[in-house]
Amino acid sequence: MPSSSVTRTEPANVSEVQTTSQTQRTLQVEADGGSRGNPGVAGYGALVRDPETGQILATDAQPLGRASNNVAEYSGLIAGLTMARQIDPEARVHALMDSKLVVEQMSGRWKIKHEDMRRLAAQARSIIPAGQVTYEWIPREKNKDADQLSNEAMDAGAAGTQWDAGASKVPVSAPGEGAQKAPAAEKATEPSSGSSSSAGSATHTGRLHHVEIWVEDLAQARRTLGWLFEELGYVLSGEWSEGASYQGAGEYLVIERGPDVSAGAHDRLRPGLNHLAFRAGTRADVDRLAQAAQAVGFTLLFAEQHPFAGGRNHYAAYLEAPNGFEVELVADPA
Template sequence: MSRRLTVEADGGSRGNPGIAGYGALVRDTDTGALLAERAEPLGTASNNVAEYRGLIAGLEAALAIDPTADVLVRMDSKLVVEQMSGRWKIKHEDMRRLALQARDVSADISAAGGSVTYTWIPREENKDADALSNVAMDGQTVDRRLDREDAAAQTAATAPADACGSVPTLPGTPVRVVLVARAPGEGSRTAAAAVAHLLGSAPRCLLTAADDAAVETAAEVGAALGTEAVVDAAWDEDGDLVEAWDRVVARGGTTVVVCAADAVRAVLAHLLGVPAGRSDRLAVAAGSLAGVEVWADGRVSVAFTNRT
């Protein structure tokens, strides 16, 4: 019997057309195991173009994993599902070109002995792909194969005792850090929901400063992510934040850090080269998120700040 894979894909455009990006992932249909994730910014494009690009990326990822698999594509785009199923005509030239690309990948899977079928799902059932597409619209690129050398890292990240162990970095994949400014009460829950929406099912380590407010916020974030927080006092406001940052980067993978707004501001000032006396010009609200990518060549990209 052929292996069964599920592709979940999504795309979005902030403005339609506007800042666009897609997200796609591949799961083992029978076990639910996450095997691959892809996301890419597209510049200015329409929502439909982004949806199709997500489909193509998902099919290509499935083809790379097992070209003989029976692939089920799940998308919340009625347009793409109906057009790719042959029930709706494709009138727009951009859509036609992208549909042909998707069909070419499908044909490669069929030629190897596999198959591709499509089903529409409600938006709320496509949250992980949607989260990846938002990562892309924030300017980040993701290309991860979790069924190979990164599989051990994924397994470790699901076990609290080992969640913050070192993670091998795949070529072309940056180290990602999400800094969360602690917030009391309802602010903690809002921050937790924002982190869960951003990361979806991506493996991550969760660190927190030692103060009560940070631990409270980290508990909410951990509950949303299904990950236990690890206390690291170096992330306290009077801790060695540069050393703490360097350790997170050296670890690799994706790390979420909960700490005081002033600590977030200090790290961003360090990365951006902002003089200490001017760091207060960086807006960091309680409960907000800042995202940073660090590439293998040392390049640092602050993807977003003060996001809620």
Template structure:
């Protein structure tokens, strides 16, 4: 008879997306004995990503114990259980590779899935929280870690940082670091991944204030927009800090990015997740025209991030999900470096909103001019610092 294991797994994100971690435990169903534990802080991610990574870790731990075992997975994530059981389609493109990875760990015919309420998944939940606590003090979870021990370690780190701060206060300010600390007492996290966010230059639709997203005509830069791109390129070349250039796939961004990259001697990498919102039937219309033709849909859109424009457009909630995924990919790729991200109004406002932990309605309270510069720094502990918003000084 093959051995039988229970795998309980969980994942969490403090911010969704935010600092995230997972936990998994392998249990002997006959004795209740814990056979293996796994947990890891994974940086900035969503709850769903963390839950899937917890599943993968739990399956790997069980497979390592016995590749022929029968495994019963128990999780409080209805999404993961139903998707891995084949009852729900995996619609989100970012979940598909995680589900495929989980399915490849252990023979599918030897794995079954069961949903359990959260209160019955406390072991894995505790491990996930311990992993996130460990990440908060700049370390990875180790077997034997407990939340109390991690809290003590964090307290020690704070005391050490306080002592260092007192010493720094008594020293001359001439050697002050150029990168401000944002950890409020945590250990040195190293240089952040810094996104310099450049909105593309004007198109013919920009001065007319028409909806121009990813579902319209994909306009090119106007003569004014080309001049704005040149001005941004000159300003960024003078600063000399940009080490890479990434762009939305839409033409107006590729043109803007290409102008800057040529001045800096860099290539342009395309990131599809940075494209503008698809405004559906509103593409090319002014706000007044939309209000006249689709008043109820516009009202709903203005009051809920989950409401989509008429005709199959994207909601701000959907845009935020894909922008967060693109952000996490870029943070991992450009850790400790400064990257120019050339994109659109909604993605830039979304990155600023997420960095601040602001609600979705804050998108309507930010001004973002054509060819303006903004900046966000992302630190290793998952914290973000909004450093600049809507700077147009280079255009004057």
């Protein structure tokens, strides 16, 4: 977080300069989602496959709380595209789904009328450049692995637990590039939720699982932080008397006001968590969100340095919620 008197310079983004290999790899994403009740207990499943060998390189599945079937389908696609990008950001991706709606909307042949679907589609399109992704509808019987994963996620949601990658009936057969093999002593421990692994095989490390934010005024936090999370593409996936959860493409965010929360507003200047930073799209997207956020109660921090409070090459908006919690909205490199 920048101070009012010192401008922080962000490190150069070395990923902006990349070389493209002469032979572009192809990855196959298979995704599915379901809702028992529509809306009801929901979950998604996704995998990345090497189309040449048929080997599964990565898997992911997550319960979504109470959500619609369409939200679950889109969440599966987002998870699949995210895994493909992690394996090889330069690869061509062919996405297979048994949801005619998602395939036709993502292919641009059908209009997206529902606001929630528009946000999810925009999130999916932001993961991999459009020219690298193609979509194909397949019947459900040909999407059995992703269907199995989504059902495992829904089973976990119904039981109030998280999906167990190690117990999945759809194991990873060949870990994707960048995956690290778990040490033998750790094989018996619970696998991290959302990791792409079978028992004792490779897992993705360093992936955020969830963030839980304790607040004094839940209703106010939902009107501000909850609003912003949904604007950024997170989907309301659960709500109860003391909190609400928002599902992303793997990680999720929780706002909670429980009996153990101490009185008083959050102080971002005290030791502990200072702020959360989110990728927010283009500079125009950052500007739009910053303006809209102020209309619902956020305060723009470091206004005299905005939008370069983080340095002349770092376009971002720093916002403080009414409860004192800070978020940063970062624009993609120009």
